[in-house]
Amino acid sequence: MAAPRLGRLLLRALATLLVVWGVLCAGFYWAMTQPPDVFGRIVARTPLPFMMALPFETMWMHARAGAVSPGSPAPDFRLPTLDHKDTVQLSSFRSSRPVVLVFGSYT
Numbered sequence: 001m002a003a004p005r006l007g008r009l010l011l012r013a014l015a016t017l018l019v020v021w022g023v024l025c026a027g028f029y030w031a032m033t034q035p036p037d038v039f040g041r042i043v044a045r046t047p048l049p050f051m052m053a054l055p056f057e058t059m060w061m062h063a064r065a066g067a068v069s070p071g072s073p074a075p076d077f078r079l080p081t082l083d084h085k086d087t088v089q090l091s092s093f094r095s096s097r098p099v100v101l102v103f104g105s106y107t
Helices: 002-032 036-044 048-052 056-063
Strands: 078-080 087-089
Touching (some): 002 036
């Protein structure tokens, strides 16, 4: 009689852990789709064992993949000039000349 009761208890515990894990995955996936400052605040307050239990890299690669594919136009954005006195918008260069965006540092 004790074995079936123990089996049900273990099954409930496993189901509860799977639900909690699913909620954590969903919450972190949502956080990964937020701007970097919001995501950074969430991660800073999250205990490391919780993060180690998640498929972090897989979720990150999917959440941050974006929707731009090769050959499609770049999304329009506005950036400050080097002297921070004005801004430049990417769409203002679309018909006049090619634009190369370099991400990273070469220093």
